[in-house]
Amino acid sequence: MPSPADALPILDVDGLSVRLGKMDQNIVDNVSFTLAPGQTLCVVGESGCGKSLTALALMGLLQSPPLSISGGTARLGGEDLLSMQPADFREIRGGRMAMIFQEPMTSLNPGLRIGEQIAESVRRHKGVSRAAARNRALEMLRRVRIPAPEKRLDEYPHQLSGGMRQRAMIAMALANDPELLIADEPTTALDVTIQAQILDLMRVLQSETGAAMIMITHDLGVVAEMADKVAVMYGGHIVEAGSVERIFTDPQHPYTIGLMSSMPSLGRRQDRLVTVPGVVPQPGAMPKGCRFATRCPFRTEACETVPVLRPCGEGHEVACIHAPLENLAARDLRETGT
Ligand SMILES: Nc1ncnc2c1ncn2[C@@H]1O[C@H](COP(=O)(O)OP(=O)(O)O)[C@@H](O)[C@H]1O
Ligand code: SF4
Ligand SMILES: [Mg+2]
Structure with missing residues (x-):
C-alpha cells in the first residue's frame, strides 16, 4: 500500500519532552515526527518506554503534577498543542483530535446512555440541535457496526460486551470527524478474533474519514497490519523511525x-x-x-x-x-x- 504523502503534515511534533517531578532526565525526551492526513504512525516498544506519555502529552492529558511538558512543540494544523491552555484543549479534544484507550471505560461515562454521551459530545463540538446530535450518534453506531443500533443507543455501557464497548468508544471518538486520532493499545485487552475485527474497522473508518492516526502498540503484528510509518521507542527516546517496509525489512x-x-x-x-x-x-x-x-x-x-x-x-x-x-x-x- 502506498502511504499518503508526507508533504503537508497535519501534525508536526518537534522535540517533545516530558519531565517527571524535578528529575534531571526527561521521561520522554526529544520526540519528533510528522504525520500527514490519512497516514498511520505506529509507535512501538515494550511497556514503560514512554508511548502512552507521548500520547497523553499531545492530548493535554498528562497527570500534572508530577508530569509536565519540558520542551518541544506539536503543531496540529499550525496550532501548538504543547503550549495550549486547558480551556482550549477542551475545545479540540473530542473534536479536532480524539483518543481511544485500551479500556473503553476510560472515556465512556458509566452513568450515561451510549446515545446520550455521543450526542452530548456532538452538541458540544458542533453546536447542532438535540435531534441532529442524536441522529449523528445513531449514524456512528451504525458505522462502527454495532448490531441493533437503535436499541443500543438507549443502553448503558455495562449492558454492552467488551468488543461492543470498544466500538462505542470508537464511535464517540470519530463522531466529530477528528483530523487526528490517537489509539493507545486499543485492542490489547481483546481476544484475537475481536482484535482483528476492531483493527479492520479502524482501517475502514480511517480511509473513509481521512483522519491521521497514531496507533500505540507493543504488538508487531498490529504494526504490520496498520502502519504506514513506524517509530520505535525505548527509554523515552525514538530510537528508530521509518516506513513500515524499511523497519520490517532492514x-x-x-x-x-x-x-x-x-x-x-x-x-x-x-x-x-x-x-x-x-x-x-x-x-x-x-x-x-x-x-x-x-x-x-x-x-x-x-x-x-x-x-x-x-x-x-x-x-x-x-x-x-x-x-x-x-x-x-x-x-x-x-x-x-x-
Ligand atoms: N503519572 C506518572 N507518575 C510517575 N511515573 C509515571 C507516570 N506515568 C508514567 N510513568 C512512568 O513513565 C514511564 C513511561 O510510561 P508510559 O508512557 O506509560 O509507558 P508505555 O506506554 O510505553 O508502557 C514508565 O516508567 C512509567 O512508570
Ligand atoms: S551500539 Fe547503538 S544501541 Fe547499542 S548501546 Fe551503542 S548506541 Fe546504543
Ligand atoms: Mg502505555
Whole structure:
C-alpha cells in the first residue's frame, strides 16, 4: 500500500519532552515526527518506554503534577498543542483530535446512555440541535457496526460486551470527524478474533474519514497490519523511525532488531540477537548516553554519548552510534584478525 504523502503534515511534533517531578532526565525526551492526513504512525516498544506519555502529552492529558511538558512543540494544523491552555484543549479534544484507550471505560461515562454521551459530545463540538446530535450518534453506531443500533443507543455501557464497548468508544471518538486520532493499545485487552475485527474497522473508518492516526502498540503484528510509518521507542527516546517496509525489512537499531527477532514469523537477522534480554531501566536510572546501553550487546565506550536520529536510507532514521552494525562487525573482525 502506498502511504499518503508526507508533504503537508497535519501534525508536526518537534522535540517533545516530558519531565517527571524535578528529575534531571526527561521521561520522554526529544520526540519528533510528522504525520500527514490519512497516514498511520505506529509507535512501538515494550511497556514503560514512554508511548502512552507521548500520547497523553499531545492530548493535554498528562497527570500534572508530577508530569509536565519540558520542551518541544506539536503543531496540529499550525496550532501548538504543547503550549495550549486547558480551556482550549477542551475545545479540540473530542473534536479536532480524539483518543481511544485500551479500556473503553476510560472515556465512556458509566452513568450515561451510549446515545446520550455521543450526542452530548456532538452538541458540544458542533453546536447542532438535540435531534441532529442524536441522529449523528445513531449514524456512528451504525458505522462502527454495532448490531441493533437503535436499541443500543438507549443502553448503558455495562449492558454492552467488551468488543461492543470498544466500538462505542470508537464511535464517540470519530463522531466529530477528528483530523487526528490517537489509539493507545486499543485492542490489547481483546481476544484475537475481536482484535482483528476492531483493527479492520479502524482501517475502514480511517480511509473513509481521512483522519491521521497514531496507533500505540507493543504488538508487531498490529504494526504490520496498520502502519504506514513506524517509530520505535525505548527509554523515552525514538530510537528508530521509518516506513513500515524499511523497519520490517532492514531494522537498524539493536533494540528494533531484538524486537523483530522475538517475533518468529516476522523475524529477521535471527542469527544476531534472538531476544532482548533485561528490562527497561526505571525513569531517572537511565544510562547517561544511549539509554539502551544496559541491554545492548554492541555497546562500546562511544555509546556514552547520546545518539541522535540520523538518516540511514530513504525515509529511515536510526539513533545508534554504531549503525549500521555491519561496520562494527567488520571492525571487530579486523581487530581480532579473524
Ligand atoms: N503519572 C506518572 N507518575 C510517575 N511515573 C509515571 C507516570 N506515568 C508514567 N510513568 C512512568 O513513565 C514511564 C513511561 O510510561 P508510559 O508512557 O506509560 O509507558 P508505555 O506506554 O510505553 O508502557 C514508565 O516508567 C512509567 O512508570
Ligand atoms: S548506541 Fe551503542 S548501546 Fe546504543 S544501541 Fe547503538 S551500539 Fe547499542
Ligand atoms: Mg502505555
